[in-house]
Amino acid sequence: MVASLVNNKHLLWRAGFGPGIEQIDELKNKNIKTILQEMFREESFSPITYQTPDLEPLEYNDPKENAEQKRKLLKLHQQQNNELNFKFLEKLATSNEQLREKMAFFWHGHFATRINNPKFNKQLLNTLREKSLGNFRDLLFEVSRSPSMLQFLNNQQNKKDHPNENFAREVMELFTMGRGNYTEKDIREAARAFTGWGYDKEGNFVERKKLHDTGTKTFLGKTGNFTGDDVLNIILEQKTTAEFITKKIYTFFVNEKPDLSIIENLSQNFYQSGYDIKKLMNEIFSSSWFYDKKNIGNRIKSPTELFAGMMRILPMEIQNPENIMVYQKLLGQMLLYPPNVSGWPNGKSWIDSSTLMLRLQIPQIWSGLRPMEYAAKEDDDMDMGMKSREALNKSFKNPNIMIDWNKVDHAFNNKKAEDYLIVNTDSLDMKIVKQFSDQSIKTNVINLMSTPEYQLM
Template sequence: MDGMKKIAHLFARAGFGLRFADLQQMQHLSVKQTTDQLFKASEEIKQLNVVATNSSYKDADDALTKKMFLQQQRQLEKDLNIAWLTQMSSGDSQLREKMTLFWHNHFACRTQNPWYAQQLNNIHREHALGNFRTMLLQVSQTPAMLQFLNNQQNKKGHPNENFARELMELFTIGRGNYTEQDIKESARAFTGWGFNNNGEFAERKFLHDAGPKTFMGKSGNFTGADIIDTLLQKKETANFICIKLYKYLVNDIPDAKHINTMADVFYNSNYEITPVLKLIFTADWFYADKNIGNLIKSPVDFIVGLSRQFYVDYKNPDVLLQFQRTLGQVLFNPPNVAGWPGGKSWIDSSSLMYRIKIPSTVLNDGIIDFKGKTDPEDEAVLAAMPTTNVRKDVNTPVQSQPNWDRFLAAIPPGTSKTAIARLLLATPLSNNLIQMVNRAISIKALAIELVSTPEYQLC
């Protein structure tokens, strides 16, 4: 495989796609050097700071004040969503953001408190390339997760098993590696873990069951941190995380040999994330033909990749929320604690139609008719509004401004139309695509046609 194709593949998986400007900087570097550059560019941690304070409507003394507060919270949720999407689309730390998106789904959580959502997201970002244990412990102590999985109600004498179950099933060791009794005993260890009125983690000793517990063959007066450490001592946890990483970064079909190698590195480094990522990105098997152009882009990958490659500025940022809803992935709103299933579930006849229509609409500042999936919370908000205020018109002007001058200026003089097509598409060029390339009247027209193909949905 030529160097350009390897770099394009690396950027598609470790980021949100390769731009011609990136290629000019990286084309003479080895895979290892390019990987190192991606990590270096992601050293800076740019936290989201959209929500300034944690506030509650409990202090509201009337229904109108409460309603206004809820509207403000809803707007903050939208602002937070757009801020993160913008940061992914325009920032240099695309590897960190790509991994923040991975952990966002791994630790799937819904909260109606935008302060809690921002706090959790920033923990994912801070530790996205760092230590998994540190991130896991901090995530487990966030108000967002404690509230979502009911650990605020977990107390001595009346243990709530929800958090303990999901910790094992989804966050660490996976099904088949623990018993129902392990869940019951570990739930007792997490009794008292909650948060105070300021949204700060609190170990409420008076609610904690300090009695002896038996968990995975060990006995003691275990705390929540002890349970987490015991789970991480099991090699099965490293394997479980590496299977998810492999599916996210390499192939939907796990390869046991490669995953075992990843798990060894992950486990032996005490769950440091960077070494296992560097192993993946510099491995020969990562660049095998069967691992290229084989993953369906998530809706966020698709939206962000399009925005990055063409330097798109949205004058109406709300349309980014409509894109997410229509395609079935709204940031901060996973369908459940298991997150978005991904893979082939991203595509159905309706979403594919929109995926093919969106690029030409965005790049030509057109109008799109949204009739996609509506978030249940949005339906509830609309239902509560006076009917005179509900917009029935769903023909929305995208109001987007791609920077064609910047896009075209980055293409080296003399670059063939075929080379442009090979950069924009991860799959080999079919006869139909070659004919499309040959008949294109301009590079701009070619680019719009290429990103409006089903092949552009793959990376």
């Protein structure tokens, strides 16, 4: 296979969600620099929103009517969050700005929040998308002031004389510096600095002056009458912050086994650039080591990457998008609902005997060639939001997907589909693939997507 084709596929999967069907024709001969220019080209930003109208606020004094209104509100919030979820997945799959959306997907797992308020979820999601390739300082400040994050990490309850340390701890441990670079005293002092940070009913950030501890604080070796802004600025002054973020980006975009010398060099440049995310990503994707064989086809696709990649290569119309959530639940990655503040784990954690079986069957199920026969494990520790395995099966409906196979036939005509669908074909046994295929491009594409090799990128 042409080396440039392997590199092109590698770049499109790592900096986005794989090649789109309209890119197949030119993929073999395209120059990496041209693809990079296209990846970094920005369009005007379009926010994700939901169409479902909000309910009027509670106006009743009757407890029964109040309870009914609350039930309606919970159901409405679920509908609006589902709408945001699918629209985000749709953006990941269809946007021309693949790198912007891939970075937003990365930050969505990095700045993980899990709340029920769709208005706050929408606000944070669009912040992550709009600023995904901007400046990490700006992103950190905006996320730290978002009602979604302040609610999730209890900073609304952080008041002088009764500081709540949740937000201060996670800002350092998970979002900026990583463990071992601060003390318990630093957490306590930072929590004091963040007292009074909160939000109003509309989701606007507010500094509640009366609840702020105005006393002197000592944080990371500096002493002063620090505010929350001061704490974030001091954190950004630490080179360990640039190292922590760079290492996390490297393990997500390049290789789960970190190359410390490369990371050190990248993080120094990242720090000196004043935390310019776009510059860091350009340096990664432009480096010759990014295209080393050890970095190609070595990552297990997350469920979201798997879905978005299929949606990019198979032009599809999804009649019941809400049923895509079932697949997200079963495979362990429901957008807007990370398992905890650490976000989703990666790598081999995506695969066990049951999830692998479903992953391999999805191309056939979505193509209407086999029914959905998968049931959640009885002891599944992920909240299915359903009472039993029977309830999950009963509630399941097929997404009813219409795929334009004529367009697929046209795209792959006179081409080896495996060269475009599989990132690294070295271990692929085409005899087995062809054994279960008729002569059509349709079954060949479905069978290739049903191989273990398609799970890798």
